[in-house]
Every structure is written in structure tokens, then in C-alpha cells.
Amino acid sequence: MSSGSLGVAFAVPVLGTLVCLAPAATRPTVQFGVRVPPERVGAPVVRQERRAYYWRTAAVAGCATAAAVTLAVAVPGHGSRWLVTIVLLLELTADHRCFWLAHRKIAAVKEADGWFAGLKQTVATDTSWRTDPPKFPVRWLIPALAVIAATAATGALRYPGLPAHIASGFGGRAGQTPKSFVSVFLVVAAQLYITALWTGFMLIVYRSRPDIESADPRASTLRYRRFLAALTRALLTLIALVDVSLLLVALRNWQVYQLSGARQVLPLLPFAAGLLLLVAVGLRTGQGGSRLNGNVHSLARAGGTDRDDDRFWKAGLLYVNRDDPAIVVSARFGAGWTLNVGNRAAWLIIAGIIAPPAGLIVIAAVAGNLT
Amino acid sequence: MLLSIEPDGPVPIYQQIRDRIVEAIADGRQPVGSALPSTRQLAVDLGVNFHTVNKAYDLLRQEGLLRLGRGSGAVVRRDASSGPADPAWTQDWAARLRTLLAEAAAHGLPATDIELKCQAATADFDFPAAATQAGNGRESPP
Numbered sequence: 375m376s377s378g379s380l381g382v383a384f385a386v387p388v389l390g391t392l393v394c395l396a397p398a399a400t401r402p403t404v405q406f407g408v409r410v411p412p413e414r415v416g417a418p419v420v421r422q423e424r425r426a427y428y429w430r431t432a433a434v435a436g437c438a439t440a441a442a443v444t445l446a447v448a449v450p451g452h453g454s455r456w457l458v459t460i461v462l463l464l465e466l467t468a469d470h471r472c473f474w475l476a477h478r479k480i481a482a483v484k485e486a487d488g489w490f491a492g493l494k495q496t497v498a499t500d501t502s503w504r505t506d507p508p509k510f511p512v513r514w515l516i517p518a519l520a521v522i523a524a525t526a527a528t529g530a531l532r533y534p535g536l537p538a539h540i541a542s543g544f545g546g547r548a549g550q551t552p553k554s555f556v557s558v559f560l561v562v563a564a565q566l567y568i569t570a571l572w573t574g575f576m577l578i579v580y581r582s583r584p585d586i587e588s589a590d591p592r593a594s595t596l597r598y599r600r601f602l603a604a605l606t607r608a609l610l611t612l613i614a615l616v617d618v619s620l621l622l623v624a625l626r627n628w629q630v631y632q633l634s635g636a637r638q639v640l641p642l643l644p645f646a647a648g649l650l651l652l653v654a655v656g657l658r659t660g661q662g663g664s665r666l667n668g669n670v671h672s673l674a675r676a677g678g679t680d681r682d683d684d685r686f687w688k689a690g691l692l693y694v695n696r697d698d699p700a701i702v703v704s705a706r707f708g709a710g711w712t713l714n715v716g717n718r719a720a721w722l723i724i725a726g727i728i729a730p731p732a733g734l735i736v737i738a739a740v741a742g743n744l745t
Numbered sequence: 746m747l748l749s750i751e752p753d754g755p756v757p758i759y760q761q762i763r764d765r766i767v768e769a770i771a772d773g774r775q776p777v778g779s780a781l782p783s784t785r786q787l788a789v790d791l792g793v794n795f796h797t798v799n800k801a802y803d804l805l806r807q808e809g810l811l812r813l814g815r816g817s818g819a820v821v822r823r824d825a826s827s828g829p830a831d832p833a834w835t836q837d838w839a840a841r842l843r844t845l846l847a848e849a850a851a852h853g854l855p856a857t858d859i860e861l862k863c864q865a866a867t868a869d870f871d872f873p874a875a876a877t878q879a880g881n882g883r884e885s886p887p
Contacts, residue, residue, distance in 0.1 A: 498749040499790035504782035583790050591747045678749055698792045699785070 390435025396708035407690020423476040438465035496678030498591040517614035585662030585704035588678035597663030608655040615648030656709035762801035781819040
């Protein structure tokens with residue numbers, strides 16, 4: 375058993391739980407990637423497919439977790455990590471199949487019964503979103519930046535005293551890497567990358583289209599504001615906790631403390647706590663604040679129905695609309711956002727996400743060859 | 746201001762955007778001096794082409810209702826409180842109203858129904874006390 379295989383084994387139930395719970399956070403007028411008019415949200419096919427999805431994905435998560443833990447414990451050495459990774463990929467494939475089964479059945483009934491026939495399909499916006507835009511909670515970045523500064527300072531203090539070879543990465547395998555500026559401070563670069571990536575993405579989200587319901591534009595704009603504020607704060611907390619996890623891994627690699635056996639996953643706990651918080655906030659608010667009521671419940675309703683936009687969502691999950699200037703749009707499944715891959719600017723963002731780690735791998739490889 | 750359009754409806758999208766903004770100015774939701782989103786922002790929020798919003802804003806600029814600036818974006822240039830209407834505009838509006846009434850007559854709508862509908866629509870908007878006369882062809886300086 376290695377800490378690497380335990381880490382992947384930990385991801386199996388986490389992924390399974392997230393996928394299983396996703397319909398609970400999704401907007402009720404989008405069921406498994408199918409746009410549904412508000413009066414059809416409780417249709418028999420929707421209720422039936424939701425129930426079937428929960429059972430199917432729960433069974434997938436249970437089986438995959440049992441298989442992953444068994445492999446992580448039973449298979450010795452490095453091979454278990456790859457076997458558990460294969461289990462994770464199989465779980466992901468099975469989960470997508472569960473989604474697709476529900477999607478296909480609901481879409482077929484919607485098409486056959488003409489759910490949108492005769493409905494006034496509208497797109498609504500509240501211009502106050504632009505004239506009085508929400509403010510990004512910059513202060514919530516301070517913990518993450520403080521952890522990064524602490525990591526860099528500890529690395530600088532430990533650097534002279536480190537041996538010629540140090541432990542590398544998260545894995546508990548015997549892998550050692552020559553001591554160099556790059557190998558020691560790689561963790562700080564990883565912290566900076568994660569923090570900058572998610573902060574940058576959220577800054578784009580703050581300038582993007584709010585998720586507004588045509589039937590209730592004013593109230594849904596207020597709900598979206600509360601959703602965005604809550605989810606951003608939870609995400610920035612998660613980022614700070616991921617940085618703490620990376621700091622704990624770095625401290626072990628820099629021989630500040632030692633862990634063995636199953637305890638090697640302890641540095642993952644802050645990350646797990648942050649993820650739990652984010653999921654809890656996502657489930658409480660629902661996509662775009664669809665589960666929030668409170669003081670915005672009594673506002674007047676406008677009376678339109680959200681436009682049937684299924685044709686722009688490939689496989690029910692991927693948004694491709696060349697005529698839409700939006701780069702980031704609300705996700706179709708679960709709570710959060712996704713990219714409009716029909717927009718060229720979205721590909722620049724994807725390139726921006728891939729470039730830093732790819733560059734770091736190249737730099738690390740070159741530095742490794744030079745030393 | 747809430748702005749709602751029917752992307753798949755029979756009326757062109759730029760016309761719908763223009764009409765909704767005129768209605769918002771008329772009912773006091775967008776008073777003179779108030780800001781509207783930039784063309785790019787409104788295009789993103791409605792999921793329509795940038796040029797569509799540009800066309801609507803340009804139409805409103807030509808009609809004297811919006812002021813478009815590079816830095817300040819779009820700002821409402823006039824409303825009911827900004828004084829009497831331009832006589833040339835009033836004449837043009839009267840011609841369009843005539844066509845609209847002709848359509849109603851051709852479709853067999855009784856004059857009393859037209860009056861009732863006009864009264865109902867009038868109640869939705871803010872009219873200055875003297876402006877009711879301007880619509881009757883009163884000549885006034887721009």
C-alpha cells in the first residue's frame with residue numbers, strides 16, 4: 375500500500391458522492407441536461423429518472439469504493455496506484471452512463487409530448503447586474519496568500535540545511551529528487567498556480583452572465599448574487615485549505631516532520647474539509663441560488679419561460695454556441711460554471727490552464743537533467 | 746431594469762431590445778442620465794450577437810433617446826421630464842400612429858376598443874401634464 379494509491383482511493387468515494395448528489399444542486403428547470411418548463415418539473419418521467427439515477431450512482435460509488443480500497447490494501451507496491459486509477463476512470467464512465475440514461479429518457483418524453491409547444495420562450499436580464507455589479511471578495515484571498523508566503527519563507531529557511539536529495543511530490547514511494555531551487559520551491563509554484571487559476575476564473579465569472587430565470591428575473595438575480603457571494607467565499611476557503619495541504623506535504627518533504635503508512639494521507643485532510651464546505655454550500659444554495667428563498671420569495675413574477683436551449687448543449691453537458699459572446703456560462707449539471715467552447719476566447723482560457731503546469735514539467739525535467 | 750426578449754420570436758431582436766428600453770424610459774425605470782450596460786455586456790447577458798445590441802443602441806441614439814460615449818457607455822439622454830418633444834419627431838410619430846390605427850381599422854377593431862386600449866397603455870407610462878398636447882401637433886421649439 376502506498377500513500378499515492380490511498381490518495382486515489384480517497385478520490386473514488388468523493389467523486390461518487392459528488393456525482394450522486396449533483397441533481398440535488400442542479401436548477402429544477404434543467405433535468406439531466408434537458409431544459410424543462412417549470413410546470414413539467416414534477417412530471418412522472420422526471421421523478422422516475424431522478425430516483426433511478428440516485429440508486430444507480432449510489433451503487434456505482436459503493437462498488438467502486440469497495441474495489442478501490444481492496445486494491446489499495448491488497449496489491450503491494452506501485453501497481454496498486456494504477457489499478458485504483460483505472461477503477462476511478464471506470465467509475466466516471468459508469469456515472470456518465472447513468473446521466474445519459476436519464477437524459478435520453480426525459481428528452482424523448484419532452485420531444486414526444488411537445489413540452490415547449492405554445493410557450494412564450496424568453497431570455498431575461500436585469501441591467502442592475504452591470505450598473506451595480508457585485509464586488510469580488512478580495513479579503514478572502516488573504517489566507518491563501520498568507521499560506522503561500524509561509525511556505526516560501528519556510529522553504530527559504532530550510533533550504534541550506536536540506537540534504538543533496540529530498541523527497542518529491544505527494545507519493546510515499548522511495549522517489550528522491552536532487553536538491554535544487556526548482557525541486558524545493560515547486561510546491562510554492564503549485565500553490566501560486568492553483569490560487570491564481572481559481573481567482574482568475576472567479577474574476578471572469580463576476581463579469582459573466584448571471585443565471586437568471588425568465589419566470590422570475592428580479593428575484594432570481596438577487597438569488598444569483600447571494601449564490602455567487604457564498605460560493606466564491608467557499609471556493610476561496612477551499613483554495614486556502616488546498617494551499618495548507620500543499621504546505622503540509624512540503625514540510626514532510628523538507629524533513630520538518632515524518633509520516634508513515636496510512637498516516638501519509640493526513641496532509642489531505644485540510645483539502646477534504648474545504649471540499650466538504652464547498653459541497654455543503656453548493657447543496658444549500660443550489661445552482662444559481664435556485665434553492666434559496668428568504669427575502670426574495672415574494673417578488674412579482676414576470677411570466678416568461680426559459681428558452682429551450684438544448685441544441686447548444688452537446689451530450690447535455692458541453693456548451694457550444696458560436697453566436698453567444700459569453701465565455702463562461704452556468705453549468706448544466708450540479709452547481710458552478712462551464713466554458714462556452716464555441717467561443718475562441720474559451721480556448722485561450724483552456725490554453726492558459728494547461729500552459730503553466732506543462733511549462734513547470736518541462737522546467738523541472740530540464741533542471742533535473744542539469745543537476 | 747428588467748429586459749426580456751424572445752430570441753425565436755417574429756420581431757427582430759434589435760427591435761425588441763430597442764422597444765424594451767423605450768418602455769423603460771417611458772415608465773420611469775430608466776430616467777434621464779441613468780446608465781445602461783455597454784453593448785458588449787448586454788450582448789453577453791442576452792446571449793445575442795454584439796452587433797445586434799449595437800444596432801438597437803444606434804437606433805435609440807438616432808431617435809435622441811440615448812447618448813453613446815466611449816468611456817461612459819450608454820446613458821439615457823431624455824425622458825418625459827426633459828421638455829417638449831421635437832416637432833419633426835412628433836410629425837413622424839403621428840404618421841406611424843396613423844398607420845397603426847389604419848391596421849386596427851382594417852382588422853375591424855371598433856374605435857371604442859382602441860380608445861380603451863390606449864387608456865390602458867397610457868396608464869403604464871409617465872406623461873408630463875403638457876405633453877398630452879404635444880402629441881396633438883403642438884408646435885414647440887426642440
